[in-house]
């Protein structure tokens with residue numbers, strides 16, 4: 001029965017090849033445990049959506065994303081389009097931020113153990129203008145950093161591109177004037193960034209929405225207002241520990257179900273780690289417990 005067979009979808013470029021290197025561990029663990037499985041390797045962005053949806057229609061119950069947040073997002077999209085199924089995760093990306101929120105172990109054997117046990121829980125699913133996200137969508141400084149890194153990477157590769165991208169963004173960053181609507185509350189702010197979180201972490205462990213709960217049906221919205229560059233260098237590193245919320249003069253956390261953000265120009269959003277141009281208005285909705293995910 002294909003229902004008993006677990007489908008693993010591997011993104012070969014995730015984590016600079018880390019996900020691909022996990023194939024042998026997956027095979028040996030499944031064989032040792034006499035479990036049926038299939039492995040599918042993606043060849044291009046978005047292909048995981050199609051593979052996951054087909055996997056559901058063929059009867060796979062558990063579909064495992066082997067990669068980072070981008071791969072998980074695509075596999076989840078495919079599962080949801082298939083109308084049923086359970087998402088499994090083996091962290092194989094660079095940041096693995098959603099896995100961090102869900103407390104899925106980084107160690108692939110441990111993550112596989114959870115998949116073999118097969119316990120699951122329902123988590124919230126979020127949309128921004130029809131784009132699914134499970135973790136965080138944000139506007140502002142962080143999206144600009146990603147955009148700058150892309151540009152720099154066409155000339156310089158490796159870790160140094162991140163450092164240059166980050167510093168270049170900080171030095172040249174223009175604040176965004178945003179109209180933010182959280183349920184019935186209206187804000188008109190000059191912001192460094194606004195992050196709309198279902199999960200807590202992004203950017204490889206930055207705890208931007210420390211009080212977000214992934215199954216409570218609410219968004220946590222972190223707004224960091226305009227501050228001078230010296231204070232920015234103080235506030236920004238504190239995000240790694242979720243300590244930025246102490247800077248109440250500049251940082252506010254809100255909770256809500258329906259969020260709307262309007263900008264003066266077209267908005268670039270960082271959606272589960274992928275950059276996307278979204279238009280002048282972004283509209284966020286959340287479905288309580290919309291997706292089944294393998295967990296502890």
Ligand SMILES: Nc1ncnc2c1ncn2[C@@H]1O[C@H](COP(=O)(O)OP(=O)(O)OP(=O)(O)O)[C@@H](O)[C@H]1O
Nearest residue numbers: 014015043044045067068069070071093094095096
């Ligand atoms: N064969 C492929 N070739 C090129 N890109 C691919 C391929 N398969 C998937 N992708 C794309 O790779 C992108 C990055 O994947 P993913 O986010 O999982 O890895 P990562 O960036 O290393 O991890 P993280 O998001 O956790 O930091 C995804 O947007 C996906 O569309």
